[in-house]
Amino acid sequence: MASLRRRAEEARWHTASQVLAWLRLHPGGTRAALAQDLQLTSGLATELTGRMRALRLLAETPAPPQGRGRPTTVLTAHPDGPVVLAVELRMADWRHATAGLDGRLHSRGGARHASREPEAVLAEVRKAVENASERYGDRLCAVSLAVAGTTHDGRLAQSATLGWRDVDLTTLTSVPLLLGNDALLAGLAEARTGAAVGAAAALHLMVEVGIGGAFTVDGRPSGGAHGAAGEYGHQPYGDRSLSCPCGARGCWDLDVDGRALARHLGAAEPADPRGYAREILRRADPAARQALDKVAAALGAGIGALVNVHDPDTVTLGGLAAPLRAAAPETFATTYTSGLMAFRRGRPPAVIDAAHGDDGALQGAALLALDHVTSEAALASWSARQP
Known part of the structure; x- marks a missing residue:
């Protein structure tokens, strides 16, 4: 019975997940455009976005004025909603950025490697994760790592670029960790929100x-x-x-x-x-x-x-x-x-x-994490934690 209730609760969030995917592709879009693209009635779109505002998933802000006419609002990620941390490991350096539900990167940082030994590099990344956790608290819902190598089962199996083999990455964070090859994630970004x-x-x-x-x-x-x-x-x-x-x-x-x-x-x-x-x-x-x-x-x-x-x-x-x-x-x-x-x-x-230029892998890492955060199960879990 409990599993049936859980599946029913997750099913309620299917459309909300679609709304958030639409938002990443149409930043600054209107509720009317959302309803048209997702084939929602005006009433359902209003009810759904209102519920998502109450749960700190969406916000609506005034659109920039465009001459005479009725003022309208645009949909944005809620400023107090879930965030993810995207990290990219490269041969000479590493960098990171956070993203809200709209997928936009901000709060960037990173540095060149003082040492390319796995322990030294991962220690620096771990500090960035800890800093993000201190800043965002339980709003930090996932960490995603793009790396120039092959990842499998929480490990970097091999990176000819970094000279690493069989490195455990699961110690980086206690929140969900998503891993991917840097070029594959850059391709994901281009296919979802870029030139493809x-x-x-x-x-x-x-x-x-x-x-x-x-x-x-x-x-x-x-x-x-x-x-x-x-x-x-x-x-x-x-x-x-x-x-x-x-x-x-x-x-x-x-x-x-x-x-x-x-x-x-x-x-x-x-x-x-x-x-x-x-x-x-x-x-x-x-x-x-x-x-x-x-x-x-x-x-x-x-x-x-x-x-x-x-x-x-x-x-x-x-x-x-x-x-x-x-x-x-x-x-x-x-x-x-x-x-x-x-x-x-x-x-x-x-x-x-x-379209994403040098940010392709970092943007793709953010999108990979947001796929997890905006799944039906994750949205149901976020909802249950809200007052």
Whole structure:
């Protein structure tokens, strides 16, 4: 009987969950637009939003004046509602931000790694979690971590970028912890609220140190059986004479980031490939232009191969992928098109820059946490805790 009552209570929150998902896609939307998009009657929309206001989930504020006419209000996240903490771990640094139910990032922070040892890095992240917990109390409902590696069952199974293997992440927080690969979460962000909104099938690729990505269908990315899907950088699209830190040879990773640029320029492998790539992108000398041309060629050819695999409507480029393409657009276009199967070349999928830019993984981590926080079960639990 208790389980039946619990399921009935959670079912009451299904529409509320849809409202909050709509809010993230339509920040500043009106109640009338909400009712139209979700096919609610005006009365039901008024009743539902009123109940959600009382439970500190929604707020309604006056819309900016637009000449004569009846004043209206817009829906926003309640200022005292649930919040989530999103964290991104990268090779050289880490950063964090909080987000309310509208998914907007604020209260940002982070730092470069003083040490890349797991204990030292995770200790700094744990401090950020503790600070957020002190600030928000029981309003902090989830922590989400985006990391350049493969996560499974609360552990970072492997990160060739960080040099970590089998690291327990569950000690970071006592509130629910969500984990995901950084590129996969960036793809989630583009599919839900970015450049790939509306695409039935979208391929997202992100270059940082190496290249990763996500294939999403109707806004849902696949993490695979063990969270390792989207490790595109470890496909053998590169030079087979090169050995990758992951243990394989010929990985595409090694041909599309700062390590490839350094190799083409005859320089030593950089300690921070991401920062090194940004330096080369700012240069205009012939040697730098030639190195960038080679990397853009490798990027385009690999994307063509992945389009053959996944058949997406749209391809989005995040991180350094967009400026690397822009550095040699003709070379990229040639190798991308030549890598496609012949029947695709008449109407190849558009390759466009990501909307979230450098914030893709952090935004995706926030959305992953909000998926949890706005589930029917979590909303029922939040409701039960309100006075």
